[in-house]
Amino acid sequence: MSGPLILGIETSCDETGVAVLEGLEVRSSVLASQVEEHARFGGVVPEVAARAHVEAIRPLAHQALTRAGVHPDQLDAVAVTRGPGLSGALSVGYAYAKSFAYSLGKPLYGIDHMEGHLFAPRLSFPGYEPPAVVLLASGGHSQIVHVKAWGAYEILGGTIDDAAGEAFDKLARFMGLGFPGGPAIDADSVGGDPDAVKFPRAVRDRPFDFSFSGLKTSVITYLEKARENDSLPPRSDISASIQEAIVDVLIEKTFNAVEATGVEIVGAGGGVLANRRLREKLIERAESKGVGLFIPEPSLCLDNGAMIAGVAIEKLNQGAAPDALTLDVDPGMTLA
Amino acid sequence: MRTLAIETATPASSVAIGDGADLRAMSVNVDSRGHVGFLIPAIDFCLNQAGWEPSDIELVAVDIGPGPYTGLRAGIATAQAFAAAVGAQMAPVSSLTVIALRAATGRRRIWPVVDMRRGLVAVAPYRPLPGGVAPDGSPEVVNPQDFKALLESEPSESLVVGDWQALPETTWTGMHRVRRGRPRYPSAETLIEIADMRQRLDKLAGPGDVRPMYMREPDVQINWKSFRSEGAWPSD
Ligand SMILES: [Zn+2]
Secondary structure (H helix, E strand, C coil): CCCCEEEEEECCCCEEEEEEEECCEEEEEEEEECHHHHHCCCCCCHHHHHHHHHHHHHHHHHHHHHHHCCCHHHCCEEEEEEECCCHHHHHHHHHHHHHHHHHHCCCEEEEEHHHHHHHCHHHHCCCCCCCEEEEEECCCCEEEEEEEECCEEEEEEEECCCCHHHHHHHHHHHCCCCCCHHHHHHHHCCCCCCCCCCCCCCCCCCCCCECCHHHHHHHHHHHHHHHHCCCCCCHHHHHHHHHHHHHHHHHHHHHHHHHHHCCCEEEEECHHHHCHHHHHHHHHHHHHHCCEEECCCHHHHCCCHHHHHHHHHHHHHCCCCCCCCCCCCCCCCCCC | CEEEEEECCCCEEEEEEEECCEEEEEEEEECCCCHHHHHHHHHHHHHHHHCCCHHHCCEEEEECCCCCHHHHHHHHHHHHHHHHHHCCEEEEECHHHHHHHHCCCCCCEEEEEEEEECCEEEECCEEEECCEEEECCCCEEECHHHHHHHHHCCCCCEEEEECHHHCCHHHHCCCCCEEECCCCCCCHHHHHHHHHHHHHCCCCECHHHCCCCCCCCCCCCCCCCCCCCCCCCCCC
C-alpha cells in the first residue's frame, strides 16, 4: 500500500494520540492515556488534561515518527484535531502541530474530532464506505450521524443531556465503582441479571435522540429506597440492569436511523464501544437486519491520532485547502 | 547562534529572532486570548524580515512561566515543535527572570511580579549585577498581604517591577523603601539576550528538558456534587 505520509495529532480530551499514516495504512499509532490522573478526581479535569498533554506531546510525536521509520521531512502533511473538545487541551496539540508543520514547510489540516471517529472504521475495513449510519458514544459525545459521503454529514440525533460514557461515569460513581464508569460497570455486571430492574429507556417523539437523566434519577431513587428498606439487590444485578438500559437505548436509536435512511452499513466509534454488551447486541441486531456492521478495534474506537490523519488523507484526495496560519482551535466545532 | 524567542507567559505575547544577542525582528501582541493564532504568523513575519528560513534557526528560547497556563502551554508547545522539527537546541527561561533583567536599577533588590489571577501573584527576589541580575531566593506564589510582608522584611530598599498593577493599591501604603517600576510584561527581545548568555555559558537544553513552571496545583472542579462519593453500597 502507498499514499501520502501524514502525521496525525489528537489532544481534544484526556488521551494524547499521535500516529503516522501512509495512505490508509497505519504505520504507527501511539497513545498516552490520562485515565489514572483523572481517576483521582472521578472525572476529566480540563486543567489536569492540558498539563498532561504538554508533557506527552513531544515524546509521543517523536515515538510515532521513529516507530514508523519516517523522517519529518518525508511527511506530506500534518493533521490535528481543531475541535470540538476542551479548549486548553486542544490548544496544546494545535499549537504543536501548527509549529511542526510550519517549520517543516508542510501543510496543516485542522480536523473535526467527530469526523475522525466517523472515519476510523475505514482504517480497519476497506468495505466501510458511505452511505452509512454511525453511532458515536464516548464520555464526551453521543451522536447518531448519517454519513452520506466523506465530508457530507447529517447529525440525526444525539443525547439531550449526558453523553453515554458520562452516564456510565456518574452512575458508577454513585455506586462506588470508580472511574471510568463504563469499564467498571461492564466488569461489575458479570453474572448479574440484566432484567433484574427495568430502568426507563425511551425519549418519546424523538426517534434518534436519547437522554440519560431519567435513568440516573430512576437508579438513584431505586437504590435509595432499597437501602432504606434494607433490600439492596446484588450490585451486579444493578450494574447489568443499568448497562442493559443504556445499551438498549443506543441500539434502538441507531437502528431507527438505519431504517429511516435505508443505509446498509453501520459504523461505530467512541470509548463506549469497548462495552461488551453493546458490541454483542449491535452484532445481533445488525445480523437480524442484514446490514454490514463495522466496529474498529478498540485502539481506533478510543480517541487516537490515526483517525485524525485518516480524515486528512480524504481531504488531500478532495484537494481541500490547508488551515491558514492565523487559525486557532475551535472548541465548539460542529460537523454539520 | 540564530535564535527564535517565544514569549507567552503574560497577556502580552511576543516573538523575536536574533543573531546572537542582536535583535533582528520582533512582533508583539497584547491580547491574552490570541496566542495560538498569533504565534506562527508572527514567527513567519520575523523570519521574512531577516530573510531566514525556519531551518536556519539553531536555538529556540521560550518563557516557561510562571504565568496563566493556556498561553504558556501554547508557547511551549510551539517552541518544542519548532525545535524538534529543525533540530534546534532550547533555552527555557522563567518569566520572572525576563522581567527582572529589564528592570533598570543600580543597587535595589528587584522583585518582579506576574499576575497569577484569583488574587495571587508570582514573585521572586533578584540581585542586580553589572550587566545582569542573579536570583536571590526562590520564586513563590503569594497573596497581596504576604507579598507586602515579604517587602517589609527586606533589609534594604527594593524595586517592584512587572504587573504590580494587579495588586491592590493598599499594598503600597507605608512602603517608603519600595519603588515601583517597569517593565510591566516580559518581552521576547529580552529572551534573545538571555539565550545568548546561556549559550556562552554552555547552558542550553534539549526539548525534553523544557516544561511549564506552574507553581500552582491545577484547579479541580467536578460538577457532581449531587452524587455521593461513598457509593450506595457499603464499601467492600
Ligand atoms: Zn472522541
